[in-house]
Amino acid sequence: MAAVCCAGVRADEIRLKDGKKLYGVIVAYEDNMFKVKTDFGYVLVEKDKIASIIPDTPAQSPAKNEPSAKPATNPDTKPAPVAQPNKKEKAAAILTNASARPELPAANKSVGDTTAPAIKAPTASGRPVVSTNSAPPPPPKEEPPAKRDEIQGNLYTNYEFAFRMYKAPSWQIIDGTGQALPNAIVAMGTSNESTLLVVGHEKTKESLEQTAQAAEKRLQDVYDNYRLISQRKTVIGGQPALEYKYRGMADEHDWSGTLSVVEHRGEFLTVVGMTYADSDLIQIQENVIARAIASLDFNVNGK
Numbered sequence: 001m002a003a004v005c006c007a008g009v010r011a012d013e014i015r016l017k018d019g020k021k022l023y024g025v026i027v028a029y030e031d032n033m034f035k036v037k038t039d040f041g042y043v044l045v046e047k048d049k050i051a052s053i054i055p056d057t058p059a060q061s062p063a064k065n066e067p068s069a070k071p072a073t074n075p076d077t078k079p080a081p082v083a084q085p086n087k088k089e090k091a092a093a094i095l096t097n098a099s100a101r102p103e104l105p106a107a108n109k110s111v112g113d114t115t116a117p118a119i120k121a122p123t124a125s126g127r128p129v130v131s132t133n134s135a136p137p138p139p140p141k142e143e144p145p146a147k148r149d150e151i152q153g154n155l156y157t158n159y160e161f162a163f164r165m166y167k168a169p170s171w172q173i174i175d176g177t178g179q180a181l182p183n184a185i186v187a188m189g190t191s192n193e194s195t196l197l198v199v200g201h202e203k204t205k206e207s208l209e210q211t212a213q214a215a216e217k218r219l220q221d222v223y224d225n226y227r228l229i230s231q232r233k234t235v236i237g238g239q240p241a242l243e244y245k246y247r248g249m250a251d252e253h254d255w256s257g258t259l260s261v262v263e264h265r266g267e268f269l270t271v272v273g274m275t276y277a278d279s280d281l282i283q284i285q286e287n288v289i290a291r292a293i294a295s296l297d298f299n300v301n302g303k
Helices: 087-096 208-222 282-294
Strands: 012-016 021-030 033-038 041-046 050-054 118-122 128-131 149-152 155-158 163-166 184-189 195-202 224-236 239-250 253-264 267-276
Touching (some): 021 041, 155 184, 208 224, 267 282
Antiparallel strands (some): 012 021, 012 050, 195 267, 253 267
């Protein structure tokens, strides 16, 4: 395939290792990424995914016994940077994990070709049949990914797992805080992480009791001096659940925690809320955690 370029504009031919071709002008190189200006905008291409680069130069008469086309250049040779990609472009390349923007199907006639289309013999209706070798229309734009979750005021909603719950005004979404809970969906809490709440997804065919016992056993492995304070059967969001209250040492702090395991759509949600037990705010934060867990609502349509 080849990308369509406007007539009269220089465009290097970049051949990728997967067999695709990209036409454009290389304007910068940074972090093992070539920045290529095409008719459709700027594209970032990873160096390791380039097989060869064939620069385009104004047409010249080839010398005798010399090939007319210039040899392909080595992509490992860094071109002199002209313009640096901005943060948004670099982030887009990382987030999409794409080596280049998809190319348009090759056209049988270039944009600059002004040759009239061939006219065949008239049909029975008397109208001539016009043969055009125009390119097919570009592929439709990809639909934006479905919204997985969102925060509106003090309400966190997760559309992928179809639940919503209360989020305290002082809490924020925290990344990388679900190590203590496998299959973590979301973690939230105070900025200093003295109070945390982690929601996890348990996909198992075991019973509620077996799943809850396994989750509680993992907590025993996480905390030093783990003590189970209480456990009970309860109902959360209209679904059967098991609740454990515990204390334990971790990161040189005594923690007060609540583990709730809830049946949901034939699977289970595991919610762990924890706060410093050696803080004057322990009772307040325990009440906030209890409110968040009790607010779980499963009347959410996935998007």
